[in-house]
Amino acid sequence: xxxxxxxxxxxxxxxxxxxxxxxxxxxxxxxxxxxxxxxxxxxxxxxxxxxxxxxxxxxxxxxxxxxxxxxxxxxxxxxxxxxxxxxxxxxxxxxxxxxxxxxxxxxxxxxxxxxxxxxxxxxxxxxxxxxxxxxxxxxxxxxxxxxxxxxxxxxxxxxxxxxxxxxxxxxxxxxxxxxxxxxxxxxxxxxxxxxxxxxxxxxxxxxxxxxxxxxxxxxxxxxxxxxxxxxxxxxxxxxxxxxxxxxxxxxxxxxxxxxxxxxxxxxxxxxxxxxxxxxxxxxxxxxxxxxxxxxxxxxxxxxxxxxxxxxxxxxxxxxxxxxxxxxxxxxxxxxxxxxxxxxxxxxxxxxxxxxxxxxxxxxxxxxxxxxxxxxxxxxxxxxxxxxxxxxxxxxxxxxxxxxxxxxxxx
Ligand code: GLU
Numbered sequence: 412x413x414x415x416x417x418x419x420x421x422x423x424x425x426x427x428x429x430x431x432x433x434x435x436x437x438x439x440x441x442x443x444x445x446x447x448x449x450x451x452x453x454x455x456x457x458x459x460x461x462x463x464x465x466x467x468x469x470x471x472x473x474x475x476x477x478x479x480x481x482x483x484x485x486x487x488x489x490x491x492x493x494x495x496x497x498x499x500x501x502x503x504x505x506x507x508x509x510x511x512x513x514x515x516x517x518x519x520x521x522x523x524x525x526x527x528x529x530x531x532x533x534x535x536x537x538x539x540x541x542x543x544x545x546x547x548x549x550x551x552x553x554x555x556x557x558x559x560x561x562x563x564x565x566x567x568x569x570x571x572x573x574x575x576x577x578x579x580x581x582x583x584x585x586x587x588x589x590x591x592x593x594x595x596x597x598x599x600x601x602x603x604x605x606x607x608x609x610x611x612x613x614x615x616x617x618x619x620x621x622x623x624x625x626x627x628x629x630x631x632x633x634x635x636x637x638x639x640x641x642x643x644x645x646x647x648x649x650x651x652x653x654x655x656x657x658x659x660x661x662x663x664x665x666x667x668x669x670x671x672x673x674x675x676x677x678x679x680x681x682x683x684x685x686x687x688x689x690x691x692x693x694x695x696x697x698x699x700x701x702x703x704x705x706x707x708x709x710x711x712x713x714x715x716x717x718x719x720x721x722x723x724x725x726x727x728x729x730x731x732x733x734x735x736x737x738x739x740x741x742x743x744x745x746x747x748x749x750x751x752x753x754x755x756x757x758x759x760x761x762x763x764x765x766x767x768x769x770x771x772x773x774x775x776x777x778x779x780x781x782x783x784x785x786x787x788x789x790x791x792x793x794x795x796x797x798x799x800x801x802x803x804x805x806x807x808x809x810x811x812x813x814x815x816x817x818x819x820x821x
Contacts, residue, residue: 412704412707412728413704413728413729413730414490414491414494415490415491415494415495415703415704415724415725416490416491416493416494416497417490417494418494418725418728418729419494419495419497419498419725420441420494420497421729422729422801422802422805423437423440423441423497423501423805423809424437424441425802425805426802426805426806426809427440427809429796429798429802429806430806430809430810432809432813436813436816439816439821440471440500440809440812440813440816441497443468443469443470443471443493443496443497444469444470444471444472444477445468445469445543446466446468446469446489446493447466447467447468447469447540447543448464448465448466448489449464449465449466449536449539449540450462450463450464450465450539451463451464451465451517451532451535451536451539452535453519453524453528453531453532453535454531455528456525456527456528463517463518463519463532464517464518465515465516465517465518465536465539465540466487466488466489466492466514466515466516466517467492467513467514467515467540467543467544467549467551468489468492468493468496468513468514468515469496469511469512469513469543469549470493470496470497470499470500470511470512470513470514471497471500471511471512471812472511472549473511473812473815473816473819474503474504474509474510474511474811474812474815475503475508475509475510475511476510476511476546476547476548476549476550477499477510477511477512477513477548477549477550478499478503478508478510478511478512478513478549478550478552478753478756478757479495479496479499479512479513479514479515479551479552479554479753480495480499480514480515480551480552480553480554480555480557480582480752481514481515481516481517481551481552481553481554481557481561481565482495482514482515482516482517482554482555482556482557483516483517483519483520483521483529483555483556483557483561484516484518484519484520484521484555484556485518485519485520486518487516487517487518487519488518491516491703492514492515492516493514494725495514495516495554495724495725496512496513496514497512498512498514498724498725498745498746499511499512499513499514499753500512500808500812501746501804501805501808501809501812502745502746502747502749502750502753502808503750503753504807504808504809504811504812505746505747505750505785505788505789505804505807505808506747506750506753506754506781506782506785507781507784507785507811508753508754508757508781509757510550510753510757513549513551514554515540515551516554517532517536519532520556521556521557526560529561530564533561533564533565533568534564534567534568537564537565537568537569538568541568541569541572541573542572544569544579545569545573545576545579546576546578546579546760546763546764550578550579550580550581550756550760551565551580551581552580552581552582552752552753552756553582553628555627555702559582559583559584559589559593559594560584562580562581562582562583562584562589563583563584563587565579565580566579566580566583566587566588577763578760578763578764581593581756581757581759581760582594582752582756582759583759588759588762588763589759590755590756590758590759590762590769590774591769591770591771591774592755592771592774592775592778593752593755593756593758593759594628594632595632595635595636596632596751596752596754596755596756596774596778597628597629597632597633597722597749597751597752598628598629598630598631598632598633598634598635598636598700598722598751599632599633599636599751599775599778600748600749600750600751600752600754600778600782601629601632601633601636601698601700601720601722601748601749601751602633602636602637602640603751603778603779603782603783603786604720604743604747604748604782604783604785604786605633605637605696605698605718605720605743605748606640607782607783607786607787607790608718608720608741608743608786609696609718611790612718612741614695616637616640616641616642617641617642617643618695619642619643619694619695619696620642620643620644620645620694620695620696621634621637621642621643621644621645621646621694621695621696621697621698622644622645622646622647622689622690622692622694622696622697622698622716623637623644623646623647623648623698623700623722624648624653624686624689624690624697624698624699624700624701624705625648625649625699625700625701625702625722625723626647626648626649626665626669626675626700627649627700627701629700629722629723629749629752630647630649630698630700630701630722631666631669633698633700633722634647634662634665634666635662635663635666638662638663642696643659644659644660644662645657645658645659645660645692645694646660646681646684646689646692646694647660647662647665647675647681648675648686648689648701649669649674649675649701650674651674651675651676652675652676652678652683653683653684653685653686653688653689654675654678654680654681654682654683654684655681655682655683655684655688655689655692656680656681656682660680660681661680664680665678665680668680687710687713690705690706690710690713690714691710691713691714691715692715692716693715693716694715694716695716695717695718696716696717696718696719696720697714697716697718697719697720698719698720698722699719699720699721699722699723699726699727700722700723701723701726702723702726703723703724703725703726704725704726704728705723705726705727706719706726706727706728706731706735707728707730707731708728708730708731708734710731711727711728711730711731711734711735711738712734712738714735714738714740716740717739717740717741718740718741718742718743719735719740719741719742719743720743720748721742721743721744721745721748721749722745722748722749723745723749724745724749725745726745727742732799732801736799741800742799742800742801743800744800744801744804744805746804746805746808747785747786747789747800747804750782750785751778751782754777754778754781754782755774755778758774758777758778788807789803789804789807790803792804792806792807
């Protein structure tokens with residue numbers, strides 16, 4: 412199986428070859444700037460000591476301070492974080508926000524930890540890495556298993572060392588220097604670029620059926636936005652199961668269910684199906700919005716959607732990507748599709764630097780503008796160079812990053 416780190420490198424190399432990049436520039440763009448691995452001792456509520464491993468991998472800072480989420484998940488390892496850090500460099504470049512790329516994580520299952528344990532773990536991790544991140548260096552944000560609350564602890568702990576610095580992390584609670592609309596941003600961004608894609612294929616959103624895998628921060632907000640825009644969402648899923656309703660799932664009811672019960676477990680608005688069944692439904696649009704590597708060479712041939720929107724990071728493996736292309740399925744790549752989150756992170760960081768607050772309508776407007784412009788650029792490159800949207804996004808990103816490297820020097 413291709414790991415996320417290998418997949419990102421492969422996509423980058425393919426695009427770098429098409430762009431005619433020198434071997435040295437290629438290797439500069441592949442090599443992360445700094446990799447930090449720390450021991451994070453966690454005192455459990457029962458008095459036992461659990462030793463966790465934390466990472467922060469800073470990939471590239473040619474275009475600005477490094478930026479990227481912090482993931483708490485038991486699968487976290489150096490390869491995954493390295494791949495995700497590199498994805499952040501390309502993502503910030505595609506949407507043209509003035510950041511580089513980084514990613515971090517702790518190999519731990521946060522669902523097994525109490526809130527107090529999560530707080531101790533987070534503060535201890537900040538103790539280990541506070542001197543390598545900060546508002547003008549590297550700015551963490553939420554990712555899988557972390558929330559605005561986690562970001563508030565990070566800010567608070569960071570400030571004990573460095574003084575007032577709300578811009579040291581984004582995705583904070585709105586009450587604590589966070590931005591309105593940050594929570595919904597990734598899902599909303601997914602919706603905006605999906606709509607743009609459908610327009611280019613002369614498909615109307617209300618004629619299209621959708622299956623959405625994952626109902627967390629990304630999937631649920633994407634579902635809400637798409638539903639409001641007239642899409643018929645016939646299947647949704649989360650870790651508790653997948654639900655199918657050919658007449659259309661009542662998304663507000665599903666959101667309500669999750670709010671009340673914490674997951675889709677027990678949802679009665681659709682027939683329960685398996686996760687592989689959801690992925691192979693004959694829908695127009697499939698939106699993988701959960702883990703990476705869910706569409707691989709083993710199941711790619713079974714995908715019957717016309718469009719796959721990579722709302723998660725790395726949901727389609729490179730081998731699967733080739734199979735989907737051969738089958739005429741259009742893939743909207745992660746570095747464009749899910750860039751709405753980091754875009755609004757940028758707006759939050761700007762507000763923190765300005766000591767000024769934007770209202771929700773301004774944030775939504777700027778997000779729409781940024782995502783639509785990025786989509787148009789990627790689409791144009793794909794047409795001009797006769798390449799897939801993924802390759803086009805990488806071409807655009809590596810052109811911006813390599814120019815910054817050349818102009819700024821090494
Ligand atoms: N974790 C999100 C991502 O993968 C957001 C990163 C950020 O806002 O810095 O894009």
